[in-house]
Amino acid sequence: MKNSPSNDRRRFLLSIARGIGLSAMGALVWSAYVGEVKAAPLILRPPGALKEEEFIKNCIKCGLCVEACPYDTLKLAKPGDNLPMGTPYFTPRTTPCYMCSDVPCVPVCPSGALNEPSVSSYVNAHAKLDINKARMGLAVIDKESCIATWGIQCDACYRACPLMGQAITIEYSKNERTGKHAFLVPIVHTDVCTGCGMCEHACVTQKAAIYVLPRALAMGEAGNHYIKGWDPKDEQRLESVKKEVPHESTKTKLSEKSALDSLNDESGL
């Protein structure tokens, strides 16, 4: 009876079930691990990097960008760094991006994870690498620990900024406490800051009071339903809105009557 066809069939089905079960178990453990190690929101990528999710899909972990970097800014994440393994990143407080004008790290990328057009400017349809277009992150100031906001004279981040006077400007105001001194408070301009981290590197406080965060984390989003009345271009958006959503399209109990009648109606009082 041992080798009867029905036993063969049982054995066959059992081995299939076992295979599927083992694969599912393997996949579960594996995917849990992969999900864990790819989630690292606080990571700064080289210039021209695609959005984090796309970057992690595209990066082949070859380290060519790291080798191309003349300042040893870029590192490849090692096992134990708790970052997506093998992908390039930098730590501005240790070594910032020195914003090479020829952006050597980007053209060597074989996979397109570092996107050349995003760090190029176009002059007469000629693409030229332009590091100022990089958006590696955004400098954020902790005003509580920035000594310039205390009234102590410091413009280290302002001076260190490769786009001095554009990405960081100094706002002067009178120090009312002493009556004869000025505040020199640094302001970061979101539209210019490349996130190179020279400011974080230069910051004199024990732990940097200005630091680079990934843009997706550092920036908020107001939503497009706010319309700036002082911006004539922005106001134009109202016209298209009217067409799409006709007024008084919603009927509630209050809107049944005209506004005046509704106000004069005393029956409920």
Add this chain to the structure above:
Amino acid sequence: MKHYKYLLMRRFTQIAILVLYIGANAWGWKILRGDLSASLLMGKVPLADPYAVLQIAVTGATLGIDIIAGALIVTLFYGIIGGRAFCSWVCPINMITDTAAWLRRKMKFSEIQKRFYMSRSLRYWILGLSLVLSAVMGVAAFELISPVSMAHRGAVFGMGMGGGALAVIFLFDLLVHENGWCGYICPLGASYALIGKFSLIRVHHDANKCTDCRDCITVCPEKEVLHMINRSSESVLMGECTNCGRCVDVCKEDALGFSIRSQLKQPKDEE
């Protein structure tokens, strides 16, 4: 010395390639930059690991021209010439697993240990699983855990805690299963077995010279490929053969040797 010819050539190649990569990062050499997943040869020729590129492709990434060209070059090289030679001539893990296998033989582990069953096709399942996971998770799944990439990247860019993974492979191969990693688990090796299935350089067996000492089978990391030993004169045709040449080295009777795969149909069993 004759009996270590291919072993020495292999070690030289493996170490030389590793040194070239390390030199590129440490001293700015321009011969072989990058690492085993993608590199640049002489500053011009792109090279890329076809399996890594395939994983990236299934995540839905927009592949760069360089890695597509690189993967094609590597695929053509191993597909036409080298077979699974990557595993034995390039892969840095090979030195670790060979050491484990050698120690195992010296200490006669396989003779005293009860063998536990693993299927050699496991690696193909892992290969398939890695592609499914890559597609689902949106990140090259095997590349994130690959001890091969970890070892090589570690040697070039800094090891971190990657040494642990290598120790695990060494201990697994030494204590649990002979050639366990390369022969049963590694999907990268499996991918090269598929790529190199029809390649031209093959080990050829001459049954007339064979004395059935089975030395070749003892040293072979993929014993199944030598099924014809002392039975029939034919070439080793299975893609799993890594072309390491150890069997050629140890054969005292010259019954084994490298040859170009003949285009004509091979005479099968003479019986």
